[in-house]
Amino acid sequence: MVGNVNLEPDELPDDEEPVSGAASEEDVVEDDGPSDDELVLKAQQGDIQAFDLLVERYHSRIYSLTYNMTSNREDAEDLTQEIFVKAFEALPRFKGKSSFYTWLYRIGVNKTINYRKKRNRKRALSLDSFDQDIKLDDDYHDLTAKGSPLRSISLSELQIKLNEALQGLSEKHRTVVVMHDMQGIPHDEIAKVVGASVGTVRSRLFYARRQMQNELSEFMK
Amino acid sequence: MMNEKVSNETTAEEEADVLLQKLLHLKQYEVPEVARMTRNKQNIMRQVRQAQMEKRKPLLDLLELNIPWFFAEPKYGIAALFVAFVGLQYVGMNAKNSATSTGIYTSTANVASFEQDVPVNIVTNRYPSLPSNYPLFGEPQGDQSVIPAAFEYK
Numbered sequence: 117m118v119g120n121v122n123l124e125p126d127e128l129p130d131d132e133e134p135v136s137g138a139a140s141e142e143d144v145v146e147d148d149g150p151s152d153d154e155l156v157l158k159a160q161q162g163d164i165q166a167f168d169l170l171v172e173r174y175h176s177r178i179y180s181l182t183y184n185m186t187s188n189r190e191d192a193e194d195l196t197q198e199i200f201v202k203a204f205e206a207l208p209r210f211k212g213k214s215s216f217y218t219w220l221y222r223i224g225v226n227k228t229i230n231y232r233k234k235r236n237r238k239r240a241l242s243l244d245s246f247d248q249d250i251k252l253d254d255d256y257h258d259l260t261a262k263g264s265p266l267r268s269i270s271l272s273e274l275q276i277k278l279n280e281a282l283q284g285l286s287e288k289h290r291t292v293v294v295m296h297d298m299q300g301i302p303h304d305e306i307a308k309v310v311g312a313s314v315g316t317v318r319s320r321l322f323y324a325r326r327q328m329q330n331e332l333s334e335f336m337k
Numbered sequence: 338m339m340n341e342k343v344s345n346e347t348t349a350e351e352e353a354d355v356l357l358q359k360l361l362h363l364k365q366y367e368v369p370e371v372a373r374m375t376r377n378k379q380n381i382m383r384q385v386r387q388a389q390m391e392k393r394k395p396l397l398d399l400l401e402l403n404i405p406w407f408f409a410e411p412k413y414g415i416a417a418l419f420v421a422f423v424g425l426q427y428v429g430m431n432a433k434n435s436a437t438s439t440g441i442y443t444s445t446a447n448v449a450s451f452e453q454d455v456p457v458n459i460v461t462n463r464y465p466s467l468p469s470n471y472p473l474f475g476e477p478q479g480d481q482s483v484i485p486a487a488f489e490y491k
Contacts, residue, residue, distance in 0.1 A: 164386060171381055179369060179377070189369060193377050200381045205388055243367060250366035255359040275367070278360055297361045329353050332360065336353050 152216040160207055167207075171200055174217065177299065178224050184294040185228045185287075187279040188242045195231055199224045214308065221295075221309045229287045241279050246271055265335050274335075281331035289324035292317055297325075 149169065150158075158166035178199055183192035203223050210219060250256050250271070259266045266274060282290060291310060295301045296317075303321075307314045329336055400407065407414045474483040 162389065164382070164389060167385060168382055171378055171385075175374065175378055175381075179374065183367070183369070184364065189373075193373065196377060197381050197384065201384045201388060204385045244369045245367070246363075247366045247368045250363060253363070253366070255362050259356075259359055259363070274360075274363070278364060293361070297358065298364055325354060325357055329357055332357070335360065336356055 153212065156207070156210065156212070156216050159204070160210070167204055170216070174220055175200075178220065180299060181221070181224050181294060182228050183244065184282065184298055185290060186232070186239065187283050188239045189244050190242055191231070191239060195224075195228055198231075199227050202227065218305060218308050221301075222311075225291055225309055229291070232287060241276060241283075243275055243279060246275065259335075277332065277335075281328050284331050285324050285327055289320050289327065292320045293324045293328070296321055 150166075152170070152173075155166040155170050159170065175196065179192055179196045182195040182199070183189060186192055186195070199220070203220055206223070210216070258264070261267070269277075282293070285293065288310070292306055295306045295309070296303065301309075303314050303317045306317045310317065312320075407417065472486050475486045477483050
């Protein structure tokens, strides 16, 4: 079930609840403890501790969304804060038609897009540093193997190029790339969040990838 | 020949896709500082608590906040409620009376107005009319004094 297909994500009301079908695996509790539904209900009744648990559960994912959308960690922190506070304020209007996760993501995407529009200019990159575990990653080994174009550049240069290519995308294209290729969210969930059809999401993803390949063409040989 | 070309293009596209996926996968190793994230969560919860405090309080809470003496000493509170009740009853009764006696909302039967002019029989002559030649005094007495004449009302 798709929300309002004709509206772009930035035109959708921040906290409008996307209608959801069966709950996806994401909706279900991942760690031990009360389910999202239970926590949401308690938070709606004024239980701050319950909302604290929800923040703990989704903070890193929302931060990751805002960070990859902005490539600026200060902006990402501000946005993450705004998103959770907005979610708390809008919680009484959350009726459970969609999962809390999808609803929170919708607020996140809309807030981030509006935030960027308000600023109306590209911010300088302010990047989180790479975890040292990257050197143990198989993909990293492949990319920096002998003969690869990436072998000649440093990790920080690669990071900057990658983030610049990402920021070169339009907001709606970057949204689908971040959600699908970086966060592994399925097409139908993205469709609910951005209020578009699954076909539109696939199409945006296709064009976004092509554009990124062009931007990163020096590494694509 | 044509098919082969298309097939080669597809393979090149797929390879480019895979390469891009690998590059994007590396972004997952960009990790924020733990301390910054902890501080961020704390800031969120601080703002949430603030928002909770600013939410509209229930009527009872508002009353307690504005008239704490009312709740601090219940006997005064109950007394004040009683006085308020009596006062309201009084005001209500007055309002009811005024509504039934005057005003635009009262029925015509209850409308107060000047009474209609009723012909009144004014007694203009309080005394019996006497004949014009009726003697008021009697004949002078021997010492020339006169006394009012007695008369009979017919």
